[in-house]
Amino acid sequence: MDKEKAEKLKPVRHSCEHVLHLAMTDLFPGLKRAMGPATNEGFYFDFDYDGKIKEADFPKIEKRMQEIINADLPIVKEEISIEKAKEMFKNNPYKLEWVDEIEKKGEKATIYWTGEPNKPGSDPDLCKGPHIESTGKIGPFKLLSVAGAYWHGDEKNKMLTRIYGTCFETKEELDKYLWQIEESKKRDHRRLGEQLDIFTISEEVGPGLILWLPKGTIIKEELEKFAKETERNWGYKRVATPHITKSGLYYTSGHLPYYKDDMYPPMVVDKKEEYYLKPMNCPHHHMIYKSKPKSYKELPLRLTEFGTCYRYEASGELYGMMRVRGFTQNDAHIYCTLSQAVDEFVDVMKLHEHYYKIFGIKEYHLELGLRDPKKKNKYHGDEKMWEQAEDLMRKAIKKTNIKMVEQEGSAAFYGPKVDFVIHTVTGKEYAISTNQIDLYMGKRFDLKYIDDQGKEKTPAIIHRAPLGSDERFIGFLIEHYAGVFPTWLSPVQVEVVPVSDKVEEYAKKVYNAFSQENIRVGLNNKNETLGAKIREATLQKVPFLCIIGEKEKQMSQEKGNLIVSVRTRDGKNLGQPRFDRGQIEINKFLEDLKTEIEKKI
RNA sequence: GCCGAUGUAGCUCAGUGGUAGAGCAGUCCCUUCGUAAGGGAACGAUCGGAGGUUCGAUUCCUCUCAUCGGCUCCA
Numbered sequence: 083m084d085k086e087k088a089e090k091l092k093p094v095r096h097s098c099e100h101v102l103h104l105a106m107t108d109l110f111p112g113l114k115r116a117m118g119p120a121t122n123e124g125f126y127f128d129f130d131y132d133g134k135i136k137e138a139d140f141p142k143i144e145k146r147m148q149e150i151i152n153a154d155l156p157i158v159k160e161e162i163s164i165e166k167a168k169e170m171f172k173n174n175p176y177k178l179e180w181v182d183e184i185e186k187k188g189e190k191a192t193i194y195w196t197g198e199p200n201k202p203g204s205d206p207d208l209c210k211g212p213h214i215e216s217t218g219k220i221g222p223f224k225l226l227s228v229a230g231a232y233w234h235g236d237e238k239n240k241m242l243t244r245i246y247g248t249c250f251e252t253k254e255e256l257d258k259y260l261w262q263i264e265e266s267k268k269r270d271h272r273r274l275g276e277q278l279d280i281f282t283i284s285e286e287v288g289p290g291l292i293l294w295l296p297k298g299t300i301i302k303e304e305l306e307k308f309a310k311e312t313e314r315n316w317g318y319k320r321v322a323t324p325h326i327t328k329s330g331l332y333y334t335s336g337h338l339p340y341y342k343d344d345m346y347p348p349m350v351v352d353k354k355e356e357y358y359l360k361p362m363n364c365p366h367h368h369m370i371y372k373s374k375p376k377s378y379k380e381l382p383l384r385l386t387e388f389g390t391c392y393r394y395e396a397s398g399e400l401y402g403m404m405r406v407r408g409f410t411q412n413d414a415h416i417y418c419t420l421s422q423a424v425d426e427f428v429d430v431m432k433l434h435e436h437y438y439k440i441f442g443i444k445e446y447h448l449e450l451g452l453r454d455p456k457k458k459n460k461y462h463g464d465e466k467m468w469e470q471a472e473d474l475m476r477k478a479i480k481k482t483n484i485k486m487v488e489q490e491g492s493a494a495f496y497g498p499k500v501d502f503v504i505h506t507v508t509g510k511e512y513a514i515s516t517n518q519i520d521l522y523m524g525k526r527f528d529l530k531y532i533d534d535q536g537k538e539k540t541p542a543i544i545h546r547a548p549l550g551s552d553e554r555f556i557g558f559l560i561e562h563y564a565g566v567f568p569t570w571l572s573p574v575q576v577e578v579v580p581v582s583d584k585v586e587e588y589a590k591k592v593y594n595a596f597s598q599e600n601i602r603v604g605l606n607n608k609n610e611t612l613g614a615k616i617r618e619a620t621l622q623k624v625p626f627l628c629i630i631g632e633k634e635k636q637m638s639q640e641k642g643n644l645i646v647s648v649r650t651r652d653g654k655n656l657g658q659p660r661f662d663r664g665q666i667e668i669n670k671f672l673e674d675l676k677t678e679i680e681k682k683i
Numbered sequence: 684g685c686c687g688a689u690g691u692a693g694c695u696c697a698g699u700g701g702u703a704g705a706g707c708a709g710u711c712c713c714u715u716c717g718u719a720a721g722g723g724a725a726c727g728a729u730c731g732g733a734g735g736u737u738c739g740a741u742u743c744c745u746c747u748c749a750u751c752g753g754c755u756c757c758a
Contacts (some may be wrong), residue, residue: 230687398756613719615719633717
């Protein structure tokens with residue numbers, strides 16, 4: 083939904099939300115209203131209720147709401163004094179809290195009556211508005227889900243019951259919205275991941291632990307291969323580090339006290355030494371840096387690794403491939419002098435651009451994660467260090483001309499960060515890449531280099547992961563491509579489909595011809611009709627089908643060359659500009675195919 | 684972790700207080716087919732797990748695990 087339309091709908095949706103809590107008050111005695119807004123998608127409202135509110139209650143709630151709408155009650159605004167507001171809402175701590183805030187700001191309290199003001203049966207509610215003039219003008223609505231939500235979004239507070247709903251001007255718009263939700267579910271990476279045999283999760287192995295199936299592994303390895311080639315060209319050096327580490331390393335880094343609950347518990351060796359599964363690769367790379375003294379001439383030193391990490395994410399957080407407990411990061415740490423840091427960070431941003439162009443990723447935004455000014459003790463390092471790091475980052479951002487949303491409170495504990503944020507088809511937001519300028523860990527790990535004056539200095543460290551983790555990035559790519567991977571990433575690039583087993587031998591020759599050229603090729607010689615084989619390959623999103631029948635076999639004998647008919651996964655074959663006839667020589671097709679793979683188009 | 688929901692063959696789903704049914708997939712047979720589902724047969728689940736109520740539970744209850752929708756969190 084476009085923003086303009088959403089803005090226009092807000093008064094209606096807000097009024098619909100009032101109708102909802104009016105109905106709720108009727109149906110659930112003792113219920114207290116907390117807060118709720120109109121959103122871009124609809125509205126929600128939080129209730130404090132001791133009993134259970136279930137989705138099964140929706141029909142009766144919707145019925146009561148419809149009665150209120152049909153009654154066409156006026157919605158009337160009234161300004162009241164703070165004192166009166168306090169009296170009016172004395173039994174509702176949530177409203178009282180709000181009245182206090184209004185008082186602090188020196189503003190006036192406004193209430194909206196549903197029904198004639200001050201008449202028996204009319205309902206006043208503290209609200210800033212705006213609303214539409216009467217309930218009768220509320221269009222078709224639907225309650226969508228019930229959920230728990232902490233008061234003020236703070237998990238230390240009481241959990242309230244939140245009801246989500248939406249409302250439109252016309253039935254068609256509501257139906258279209260509901261249809262779009264269903265449609266987008268078809269692109270959900272969890273669903274496509276299963277249909278396309280990309281990954282599975284086994285209860286026996288454990289929640290949040292991805293098992294890559296053969297087809298998924300091809301995608302993973304192609305992606306890693308691409309990153310490895312690119313990083314080599316961009317001046318990175320590959321390293322490899324173990325999956326477990328003694329606890330001391332994480333005390334040095336400060337991660338252990340900070341993230342203990344989010345790490346798998348330690349293994350105890352020889353009854354004394356604790357080993358942890360590594361939750362991040364940074365300290366290992368630091369130890370590699372530290373293994374020999376460094377000269378300024380060696381900087382910038384860019385150490386990179388596909389490092390596998392384990393984090394004990396909260397059970398409620400797990401989400402397909404996007405939020406997992408074991409993952410392999412496209413991680414690197416760039417050790418450089420302070421004067422190199424800006425350019426190095428700019429290069430990291432350019433590397434993202436390079437990747438995103440190839441994947442055609444356009445739907446994302448960037449967040450500059452800064453400290454929460456109210457909770458500075460949450461972060462390590464001194465004020466000066468933070469200011470310097472932020473300054474370097476801003477300079478780099480300025481040089482790249484990239485638009486960024488500043489986000490207070492989302493810095494790493496050791497430095498500010500730049501996140502590339504995408505959303506899933508279900509509307510969740512995830513960072514697919516996170517990057518930091520870190521002036522903290524170098525000191526913490528006592529990392530040094532000798533500068534051109536022969537003096538010891540501490541390097542700046544840039545943390546970067548343009549392709550995030552294999553799991554999250556490929557999860558994202560599945561949805562981004564709707565399963566239709568470009569040929570270079572497709573698990574099967576060409577499927578050879580013989581029309582009948584009379585041409586099986588010839589089909590095998592064709593199969594071998596592709597195989598010899600390192601094309602990932604499949605041969606469907608099952609006892610099925612041609613239509614069924616085409617359907618199967620198309621559902622598997624195989625880019626090219628080579629259909630082999632008597633015609634191709636015969637032409638091949640005449641020309642002394644292998645001849646195939648090519649059909650693409652979107653159903654084109656004849657008349658497609660690349661293939662001027664139904665049948666083409668395999669060499670010609672191979673040439674085009676290899677170019678397509680090579681250029682990653 | 685918290686609130687709510689769900690959990691039946693590989694997948695999608697139906698069903699019942701008296702130990703389960705369909706479609707698709709897989710297997711076999713027939714068919715040998717020209718651009719998104721040819722026909723048939725047999726096979727396949729002890730109904731997420733544990734405990735309880737009951738003469739008897741997949742169906743009711745409790746606990747537990749997992750998943751889903753949110754909240755909170757994300758080095």
